[in-house]
Amino acid sequence: MDRRRFLRTLISSTAGLALGAAALRSAPAFANDPAQFAEGVQAHPWLLGWRSVTSETLGPATVDLQGRLPTGLAGTLYRNGPAWSERNGLRYDHWFDGDGMVHGWHFNGDGTLSHRARMVATPKFTREQKAGRFLYPATGTSIPNAQAVRNNDDANVANTSVIGINGRLFALCESGSAFEVHPDTLDTLGPVTWRPDLAALPFSAHPLVDRDGSLWNFGSISLLGGAGLLVWHIGKDGQLRSANVIQTPERGYLHAFAMTDQHLVFVLAPFDFNAAGGSFFERMQFAPQRPARIAVVAKDAPDKAQWFEAPFAAIYHFGDAYQRGDGIVLRAVRRDNMDEARSPMKEAMAGDGAHASNGRTSLVELHLDMRRGKAHWQDTGISTIEFPLFDPRTAGNRGARLYAPTVEGPATAPYFNAVAAFDVDRGRRQVWRYGTDILAEEHVFVPRPGSRDADDGWLVGTLLDPVNARSGIAVLDARHVQDGPVVQAWLPYAVPLGFHGTFVARS
Numbered sequence: 460m461d462r463r464r465f466l467r468t469l470i471s472s473t474a475g476l477a478l479g480a481a482a483l484r485s486a487p488a489f490a491n492d493p494a495q496f497a498e499g500v501q502a503h504p505w506l507l508g509w510r511s512v513t514s515e516t517l518g519p520a521t522v523d524l525q526g527r528l529p530t531g532l533a534g535t536l537y538r539n540g541p542a543w544s545e546r547n548g549l550r551y552d553h554w555f556d557g558d559g560m561v562h563g564w565h566f567n568g569d570g571t572l573s574h575r576a577r578m579v580a581t582p583k584f585t586r587e588q589k590a591g592r593f594l595y596p597a598t599g600t601s602i603p604n605a606q607a608v609r610n611n612d613d614a615n616v617a618n619t620s621v622i623g624i625n626g627r628l629f630a631l632c633e634s635g636s637a638f639e640v641h642p643d644t645l646d647t648l649g650p651v652t653w654r655p656d657l658a659a660l661p662f663s664a665h666p667l668v669d670r671d672g673s674l675w676n677f678g679s680i681s682l683l684g685g686a687g688l689l690v691w692h693i694g695k696d697g698q699l700r701s702a703n704v705i706q707t708p709e710r711g712y713l714h715a716f717a718m719t720d721q722h723l724v725f726v727l728a729p730f731d732f733n734a735a736g737g738s739f740f741e742r743m744q745f746a747p748q749r750p751a752r753i754a755v756v757a758k759d760a761p762d763k764a765q766w767f768e769a770p771f772a773a774i775y776h777f778g779d780a781y782q783r784g785d786g787i788v789l790r791a792v793r794r795d796n797m798d799e800a801r802s803p804m805k806e807a808m809a810g811d812g813a814h815a816s817n818g819r820t821s822l823v824e825l826h827l828d829m830r831r832g833k834a835h836w837q838d839t840g841i842s843t844i845e846f847p848l849f850d851p852r853t854a855g856n857r858g859a860r861l862y863a864p865t866v867e868g869p870a871t872a873p874y875f876n877a878v879a880a881f882d883v884d885r886g887r888r889q890v891w892r893y894g895t896d897i898l899a900e901e902h903v904f905v906p907r908p909g910s911r912d913a914d915d916g917w918l919v920g921t922l923l924d925p926v927n928a929r930s931g932i933a934v935l936d937a938r939h940v941q942d943g944p945v946v947q948a949w950l951p952y953a954v955p956l957g958f959h960g961t962f963v964a965r966s
């Protein structure tokens with residue numbers, strides 16, 4: 460498809476090319492009250508994980524590492540998450556709304572660790588900072604008198620993840636462009652346009668790195684009110700290799716995807732829009748009565764898909780996927796409560812610590828029979844996990860060991876307080892419990908330099924200790940998770956919980 464026709468197809472399938480277009484027609488609903496949230500934090504200190512930042516930068520703070528830094532572990536854990544969630548008496552309702560803050564946790568190699576963080580200076584954040592109030596539509600909260608947006612990047616919050624490509628760093632969000640950030644200073648360099656006709660199109664927050672170092676990603680046109688999937692392929696040099704649009708049979712939500720050596724797999728959860736106005740997540744209703752639509756895209760033909768159907772599943776995050784005979788097996792974290800899936804930790808955002816819930820999640824396998832065109836889900840018996848990651852060096856014909864935050868024993872907060880390694884096929888699990896009061900986030904797998912065997916490396920994860928109002932970081936040996944951190948550090952301050960990160964080893 461030539462470029463012009465490509466764009467025309469895309470635009471004709473969308474309603475206005477703007478995530479916030481729906482919100483502009485909405486009647487303002489009540490957003491949360493910052494004073495009520497502040498009261499909530501007094502009663503439930505773990506709500507610090509959802510407290511808005513009030514400064515564009517944090518740190519740099521340098522602290523001593525407790526324990527011994529493993530030989531070879533040097534570099535930076537970058538993380539991103541919604542951080543600025545209150546302005547002028549209005550607090551966002553939805554966890555996904557806050558403007559993104561990128562964190563750099565630097566292992567300095569001399570026994571110290573330093574942390575700094577900086578808000579991503581998107582056009583939205585910069586203009587709202589100046590105005591002192593929210594000006595633009597949000598994904599999950601109705602903003603009174605929101606200004607019109609010309610394209611996705613006018614409302615882009617760049618708040619979900621961060622990835623390194625060829626020495627460059629990008630803050631990602633599912634609703635618009637990647638924003639380039641300086642890897643040392645964390646200064647924002649601006650939105651990335653991979654090709655002029657693709658400006659401001661969604662570049663999602665969960666790209667996957669292939670064995671050749673190139674990167675696959677998607678952009679969901681459903682977020683813009685249309686139906687269709689944009690498939691991105693970026694070379695390891697950071698240049699666009701291809702961008703293709705796959706027409707989808709109906710509107711479906713997807714936040715991430717899975718990949719085998721030969722295929723990309725996209726699982727779309729059908730949804731409808733409420734007639735009543737509101738933000739995207741206020742109007743969006745999952746349609747569990749309709750089947751999930753699954754697209755399998757061959758990497759050597761990324762402009763077409765083979766479609767499958769399986770019972771509906773609301774999923775944010777996928778684990779690994781692998782080829783088995785004529786089929787594909789993939790792992791995913793299914794969310795079993797539709798309201799919770801639409802607005803995770805909603806009560807926490809409102810400051811209602813007494814009623815907050817993290818919902819119920821199940822680790823499920825999707826089995827795709829490529830020859831017969833059939834798909835089915837299989838339960839693994841593993842529950843209460845999120846943010847699963849694995850060593851991508853795992854061979855392409857077997858399941859990977861999954862690493863994920865989980866809950867073990869009593870927990871003060873309705874959140875994860877432990878990290879576990881799951882050998883799903885053998886039904887084995889290793890777990891490290893941080894404690895009753897600690898909140899545990901995603902743990903990134905970092906390969907040991909020079910190693911080749913899958914799972915030879917470390918887990919680097921962030922923590923919140925609300926009792927002492929401090930955030931921290933832990934490093935565990937991935938093969939001995941039950942032994943706990945080999946090294947750990949605590950900052951003199953607390954930062955809001957985030958979503959995803961990446962470790963960039965010092966070269």
Ligand SMILES: [Fe+2]
Nearest residue numbers: 714775958959
């Ligand atoms: Fe995510």
